Amino acid sequence: MVVESIGHQVGTLGCAVDAAADGGLVYYFGVPDDLVYPVPMHTFFRKDPTLRAGTTKDRGRVLRLAQQYLREHPSILDAYVTDRLPMTRVQEAYDRAAAPRAGQLKVVVEA
Secondary structure (H helix, E strand, O other): OEEEEOOOOOOHHHHHHHHOOOOOEEEEEOOOOOOOOOOOHHHHHHHOOEEEEEOOOOHHHHHHHHHHHHHHOOHHHHHHEEEEEEHHHHHHHHHHHHOOOOOOOEEEEEO
């Protein structure tokens, strides 16, 4: 399974299809910025994956559930958050998130 959270680059759908295994699943999640996202049809056809898409419809409820899950499993944060920066360094946090490096996962701005 490949999960792609739709961002500001239309090329990521092609990358997700390339990364998928034969017969795999590509889940394209989020709200697209563009009306059209190109699909490398030859690769898609040969790999025979399933393409699914969606977005969170009840955001408040889902965020509350996620917050509760994190309270119950606090060690998850250490496994996924690699960069913590104070609000005074928000531009640096954005720059890091926009140009990830090897080993970087989640960048968090702390108030």
